[in-house]
Amino acid sequence: MAGDGDDETARDWAIRSADPAFDDWDALTDWLAADPVRADRYHHAAANLADMTDLLRHAPASVPAPTPAFAPTRRRRWWPAGVATAAAAAAAVFFVVGDPDPAAQPYAVETAAGATRTVALADGSRIALAGGTRLILDRTDTRLAALERGQALFTIRHDAQHPFRVRVGGEELVDTGTVFDVARAATGLRVAVAEGGVMVDPAGERLALGPGDRLEVTGAHRVVSHVAVASVGAWERGQLSYLATPLGTVAAEVGQALGLRITVAPAVATRPFTGTVALDGIRRDPASLGALVDVAMVRRGDGWELGPGS
Incomplete structure (x- = not known):
């Protein structure tokens, strides 16, 4: 890629890494690590690309895509069909929006309901965001993240001298060489x-979690259980796994992942569900969620409701 270190290269990386088949993470990490400024440019490009793609996805078919007033001379590139669409979205957003202030502190990375995004950090760490997620990062402390809502899978390059920290509400998590998944729900x-480990509340309880450990925190109540390692972060592969999780939480997370509005009747909201939800099946037939969790699932206006009966 030409223009190494400039905005065009950052946009190219953002477009390529948005492709689900992208597997050149090592090269992207090397490019980011060579200059701290590149991480900012890449993050801006990826955020703008995802936002414009969402806008185009939901735009009425009768409204033509905006045509830029001018276009720079660019080398011709050949992309797979899905990536070509993303490239068009990226071009449009940069003509309309331009680059945000790279000195802004801190900054948010968000996904719309039904969308996902992967953020590559300058140290080689990666954070995958599920639908309906808002994550706060800080350019003055690149080893800190705050999960305001949703779910994220952290693949962290461990540094014992500067451990990565995740703040979720009043909780703090510290990596000890780690791949871990964090979900923040209303409950x-x-x-x-x-992989590796996570320490919860390092200044207080110092609760250590290892591979296969799962912690659920509800108020002051904490429960540690064991899950199959392969199920951790399975939402990236289109699966959501639950262990005695209230149906209210299940419905909220399935809705975020698929961009569906799913409400739950109070009579069944706290009923526990254990099992795996295959998102592709629910996307094709939302009513099938009711059969899976053993309650009725009925259409309500522009959404769905889980309840004790039809």
Whole structure:
């Protein structure tokens, strides 16, 4: 890629890494690590690309895509069909929006309901965001993240001298060489570890979690259980796994992942569900969620409701 270190290269990386088949993470990490400024440019490009793609996805078919007033001379590139669409979105957003202030502190990375995004950090760490997620990062402390809502899978390059920290509400998590998943719901917090370890509340309880450990926090109540390591972060593969999780939480997370509005009747909201939800099946037939969790699932206006009966 030409223009190494400039905005065009950052946009190219953002477009390529948005492709689900992208597997050149090592090269992207090397490019980011060579200059701290590149991480900012890449993050801006990825955020703008995702936002414009969402806008184009939901735009009425009769409204033509905006045509830029001018276009720079660019080398011709050949992309797979899905990536070509993303490239068009990226071009449009940069003509309309331009680059945000790279000195802004801190900054948010968000996904719309039904969308996902992966953020590559300058140190080689990666954070995958599920639908309906808002994550706060800080350019003055690149080893800190705050999960305001939703779910994220952290693949962290461990540094014992500067451990990575995640703040979720009043909780703090510290990596000890780690791949771990964090979900923040209205009822509390869930953490599951696939590799390495996580320390919860390092200044107080110092609760250590290892591979296969799952922590659920509801208020002051904490429960540690064991899950299959392969199930941690399975939402990236289109699966959501639950262990005695209230149906209210299940419905909220399935809705965020698929961009559906799903409400739950109070009579069944706290009923526990254990099992795996295959998102592709629910996307094709939302009513099938009711059969899976053993309650009725009925259409309500522009959404769905889980309840004790039809």
